[in-house]
Amino acid sequence: MSPHVDLSRAVGHEARRRGPLYSRLAPPVHDTLSIDDLRVKDTLLGLLDRLGWLDWALRQRDRRRYRRDRQSVARDEAFRAEGAPDGLALPPADLIYLVTRQFSPLAFFDSGVVGGGAIRGVLDDHGVDIAQLGAILDFGCGSGRVLRQWRGLDRVRVHGTDYNQTLVDWCRSNLAFAEIGKNELAPPTPYADGQFDLIYAISVFTHLNEPLQHAWMSELTRILAPGGHLLFSVHGPTRLDILDEEERERFDRGELVLRHQGYEGGNLCSAFHPETYIRDVLCCDLEVVDYIELGATDASQDVVLVRKSPARS
Ligand SMILES: C[S@@+](CC[C@H](N)C(=O)[O-])C[C@H]1O[C@@H](n2cnc3c(N)ncnc32)[C@H](O)[C@@H]1O
Numbered sequence: 001m002s003p004h005v006d007l008s009r010a011v012g013h014e015a016r017r018r019g020p021l022y023s024r025l026a027p028p029v030h031d032t033l034s035i036d037d038l039r040v041k042d043t044l045l046g047l048l049d050r051l052g053w054l055d056w057a058l059r060q061r062d063r064r065r066y067r068r069d070r071q072s073v074a075r076d077e078a079f080r081a082e083g084a085p086d087g088l089a090l091p092p093a094d095l096i097y098l099v100t101r102q103f104s105p106l107a108f109f110d111s112g113v114v115g116g117g118a119i120r121g122v123l124d125d126h127g128v129d130i131a132q133l134g135a136i137l138d139f140g141c142g143s144g145r146v147l148r149q150w151r152g153l154d155r156v157r158v159h160g161t162d163y164n165q166t167l168v169d170w171c172r173s174n175l176a177f178a179e180i181g182k183n184e185l186a187p188p189t190p191y192a193d194g195q196f197d198l199i200y201a202i203s204v205f206t207h208l209n210e211p212l213q214h215a216w217m218s219e220l221t222r223i224l225a226p227g228g229h230l231l232f233s234v235h236g237p238t239r240l241d242i243l244d245e246e247e248r249e250r251f252d253r254g255e256l257v258l259r260h261q262g263y264e265g266g267n268l269c270s271a272f273h274p275e276t277y278i279r280d281v282l283c284c285d286l287e288v289v290d291y292i293e294l295g296a297t298d299a300s301q302d303v304v305l306v307r308k309s310p311a312r313s
Pocket of ligand 1: 098099100139140142144145146161162167201202264265266
């Protein structure tokens, strides 16, 4: 188990440079939906769920809540007006919501810094210097929240891919340092066997059903170089509080727990992974190098680091 990365330092630099706007650690984004959001059986939300409008309805509700918080809106407008500290464009609010379930560009930016720092920290702990790798892939890159952290890595070929065309278009137009691909909800990708030394997927396996998870694990293994690493985040034992009794029993038996199948790829579909399921089922063909509880602090998720055998083609 890795020691936790000192994430406060990553944001603290900006806090010191730019004053009170940054004077706190970034809150986690794309947090799990609350029990009220997810256990919608008899309510109006339940009806919207059956009609397939639940995602839309939750977005409207979250937008109303956000707009009522005038202080945050003013802070976010000031942040947008000044521009992101990394000099790159900030996505429009709707594209921020699509990947983080909240509208704040400041939280989007800060949490990306924290997320990038966490990935670097986990890799460093295992002797991998991301700056020395040949090619990396952000699978499910969204609107580039974490991807943008790698702009300074001049020696590395930085790739991102997502199944959402709008997000892909935004990244292609605004993150020119990276090569952005578009895939479908299910594999394959056009990438060559063994193309990447590192693939990471933050808050992506958390939104896929079981067959899709297995299909993607095979595909990502195919495009990973022998000896290469795959880092992905999951809702693990640290999110047990969210599960109801019946779900918890299944989780304790080592089963993958899924909510809102039918919304695969979107934030509503939520997967909860017991560690044994990861080790014995999902990643049984890979070496599990580390499992770090809440390693993805930016997303309140656990981190799994696996490695493809150097002997495997
Ligand atoms: C919660 S968002 C996280 C985005 C980004 N990884 C981040 O941390 O900011 C989940 C992302 O996974 C993408 N996604 C979901 N299923 C996918 C799939 N099968 N292939 C590629 N991207 C997928 C979504 O479009 C979305 O951008």
